[in-house]
Amino acid sequence: MQLEGAPSAKAAIVRRLAPSHAAVGRFGLILVMALMMAILTILQPAYFLTRENLTNIARQISSNAILALGEFAVIVTAGIDLSVGSVMGLSMIVLALAVHADWAAGLAALAALCAGLGVGLINGLALTRLHLPHPFIATLATLNIARGATYLLSGGVPISGIPRAVRLWGAEDITLFGGTSFPIDFPISFLIVIALYFAVWVFLTKTSTGRHIYAIGGSPKAAQYAGINISRNLTLVYALSGALAGVAGVLLAGRVNSGYPTAGTGAELDAIAAVIIGGASFFGGRGTAGGVFIGAVIMGLLRNGLNLMNVSVFWQQVLLGFIILLAVYLDVLRRRAMRLEG
Amino acid sequence: MMVRRITGIVGTVLLTLALLGPGVSAGAAKYTILLSMKGPGSGNPFWAAVERGARDTAKALGVNLVVLAPPAETDVQAQIGQIEDQIAKRVSAIVVAPTDVSALNTTFDKARAQKIPVLFVDTDGTWRSKLTFIGTDNRAGGVLGGKFLCGAFKGKGDVAIITGVMTTQSIRSRVEGARAAMKSCGLRVVAELPANSDRALGQQVMEDILTSKPTVKGIFAANDLMALGAAEAVTSRGKTGKVLIVGFDAIPEAAQAILSGTMAASVAQSPYNMGKFGVQNALRALTKKSVAKRIDTGTVLVTKKNAAEYAK
Numbered sequence: 195m196q197l198e199g200a201p202s203a204k205a206a207i208v209r210r211l212a213p214s215h216a217a218v219g220r221f222g223l224i225l226v227m228a229l230m231m232a233i234l235t236i237l238q239p240a241y242f243l244t245r246e247n248l249t250n251i252a253r254q255i256s257s258n259a260i261l262a263l264g265e266f267a268v269i270v271t272a273g274i275d276l277s278v279g280s281v282m283g284l285s286m287i288v289l290a291l292a293v294h295a296d297w298a299a300g301l302a303a304l305a306a307l308c309a310g311l312g313v314g315l316i317n318g319l320a321l322t323r324l325h326l327p328h329p330f331i332a333t334l335a336t337l338n339i340a341r342g343a344t345y346l347l348s349g350g351v352p353i354s355g356i357p358r359a360v361r362l363w364g365a366e367d368i369t370l371f372g373g374t375s376f377p378i379d380f381p382i383s384f385l386i387v388i389a390l391y392f393a394v395w396v397f398l399t400k401t402s403t404g405r406h407i408y409a410i411g412g413s414p415k416a417a418q419y420a421g422i423n424i425s426r427n428l429t430l431v432y433a434l435s436g437a438l439a440g441v442a443g444v445l446l447a448g449r450v451n452s453g454y455p456t457a458g459t460g461a462e463l464d465a466i467a468a469v470i471i472g473g474a475s476f477f478g479g480r481g482t483a484g485g486v487f488i489g490a491v492i493m494g495l496l497r498n499g500l501n502l503m504n505v506s507v508f509w510q511q512v513l514l515g516f517i518i519l520l521a522v523y524l525d526v527l528r529r530r531a532m533r534l535e536g
Numbered sequence: 537m538m539v540r541r542i543t544g545i546v547g548t549v550l551l552t553l554a555l556l557g558p559g560v561s562a563g564a565a566k567y568t569i570l571l572s573m574k575g576p577g578s579g580n581p582f583w584a585a586v587e588r589g590a591r592d593t594a595k596a597l598g599v600n601l602v603v604l605a606p607p608a609e610t611d612v613q614a615q616i617g618q619i620e621d622q623i624a625k626r627v628s629a630i631v632v633a634p635t636d637v638s639a640l641n642t643t644f645d646k647a648r649a650q651k652i653p654v655l656f657v658d659t660d661g662t663w664r665s666k667l668t669f670i671g672t673d674n675r676a677g678g679v680l681g682g683k684f685l686c687g688a689f690k691g692k693g694d695v696a697i698i699t700g701v702m703t704t705q706s707i708r709s710r711v712e713g714a715r716a717a718m719k720s721c722g723l724r725v726v727a728e729l730p731a732n733s734d735r736a737l738g739q740q741v742m743e744d745i746l747t748s749k750p751t752v753k754g755i756f757a758a759n760d761l762m763a764l765g766a767a768e769a770v771t772s773r774g775k776t777g778k779v780l781i782v783g784f785d786a787i788p789e790a791a792q793a794i795l796s797g798t799m800a801a802s803v804a805q806s807p808y809n810m811g812k813f814g815v816q817n818a819l820r821a822l823t824k825k826s827v828a829k830r831i832d833t834g835t836v837l838v839t840k841k842n843a844a845e846y847a848k
């Protein structure tokens with residue numbers, strides 16, 4: 195590495211190297227994911243690549259992936275939503291109570307979604323109308339309110355028995371390419387995950403509102419001078435996060451065929467972890483829905499792989515911590531590369 | 537080159553973990569039994585005893601045992617994930633203490649589809665196709681505690697009951713057993729107050745009892761936390777030894793309180809038997825022998841005589 199040459203030569207070399215550094219950032223995540231899959235295939239050849247195990251992983255990560263998607267939209271604005279886990283629990287109980295009150299399945303699911311949307315709106319309005327100093331506070335409050343409401347509504351006991359019309363979203367498979375010679379049974383919940391990620395990706399990158407949301411996170415002052423309605427956009431983002439937590443609740447209730455009051459306790463931290471592993475910046479303005487998706491998959495692979503190897507959950511937590519460190523280190527590398535490039 | 541470094545880090549971490557993992561069992565045993573507990577054994581003496589019972593028995597019977605638990609007793613999703621992943625690995629039988637009485641039912645349906653028998657330990661579930669429930673007969677334990685007070689007072693006098701979270705079936709059964717035993721021997725139950733299975737509330741309720749019902753000389757509390765709270769109230773009124781307090785669970789702190797005289801007795805469950813009977817009966821099921829629908833793991837009265845065993 196003879197970089198001590200003339201400054202112009204150094205710049206030229208840096209310019210030549212930089213794109214590959216940036217590529218590390220962009221493809222590093224996919225690389226980590228592929229590597230994990232390869233290692234798991236080698237360590238658990240008989241089980242890892244079976245259809246059963248892969249659909250297990252897909253179903254296991256569905257609710258976290260959806261929570262992470264809403265959390266991502268919030269983190270893009272440099273905010274945080276601590277309430278998503280509680281909101282997921284609340285929407286499960288609302289759903290279970292509604293179906294036990296003989297509501298039609300679709301209506302019950304809608305009620306669960308509205309419960310999520312409602313708490314999300316409260317988060318957004320508390321931030322923008324009550325001018326609470328940081329979203330940490332408003333969402334910490336709703337974390338407790340929603341969890342308390344969940345216990346009150348359920349009386350602290352699980353409510354089981356969800357009709358099949360709702361259950362199938364979280365628990366059943368759909369046959370894709372049924373007419374062709376390659377029919378695949380695909381978990382419906384994972385299909386919903388993919389559809390939602392695609393929709394949010396389109397929303398954030400292809401619409402002006404989406405670009406405003408990125409702009410708010412990147413530089414709120416500049417966004418304000420550009421005439422972007424910050425309050426409206428922030429409220430929208432928190433409402434979206436709440437509604438997505440509602441969807442996650444419907445899927446999880448379907449998966450376990452019940453609403454139980456402790457559901458989603460601490461799930462907000464898993465959602466935040468997926469967003470961070472997925473390469474979104476905690477300071478806002480940066481990150482992609484695709485990255486967050488891979489973040490959620492990496493977490494799912496980690497859990498599944500260690501479960502298959504009968505490794506204690508404590509190790510899973512330790513390793514998850516390391517993966518977070520690694521992912522953020524990757525991000526630091528990328529930014530350094532980009533600065534050199536610039 | 538950075539790619540290689542990152543690849544290196546991930547690879548090393550994962551491989552280290554794979555080697556650390558206890559899962560690579562080379563045994564030629566025919567059966568692998570999964571014990572899925574509510575909480576990890578390290579840090580909780582109850583689950584540690586369940587795990588010990590299962591491990592000792594699995595070793596003696598020559599079957600493989602996989603022990604897994606979610607990080608917290610409320611983490612239902614983690615337990616579901618662990619059990620599903622083990623079903624994918626085709627464990628022979630599942631012995632489970634469910635984190636929720638019904639949320640795991642769809643998971644157990646998957647086990648059933650693979651003809652994997654499911655046995656409940658400690659906590660009964662609502663799943664219809666379960667092979668058996670192996671756990672404490674809480675009513676019998678309540679009777680044991682009640683009878684201790686009967687003997688101490690020769691069937692005469694006033695007593696009170698401090699109840700826990702009454703939505704919990706185990707707590708309700710304990711109270712029922714104690715109440716029935718004390719009534720039938722002639723004791724008068726003059727108060728039955730809830731303290732939510734909480735220590736501070738137990739103390740508060742006991743203070744109220746001492747004030748409003750000064751004739752009470754015996755207390756049955758549905759768990760040790762409430763009993764310890766009640767003991768605190770009795771001690772601060774200077775009535776140690778004049779009001780006998782019986783708890784439930786025989787946690788180490790309660791055993792120490794029994795040794796020091798602030799509590800009179802407690803009722804111990806047998807978590808070791810839960811693990812032991814769980815593995816034994818899983819193997820019975822696998823070898824096509826009959827298994828009883830309900831198996832009691834037994835309760836033991838802990839008094840000054842045997843409290844030292846439970847005090848550590």
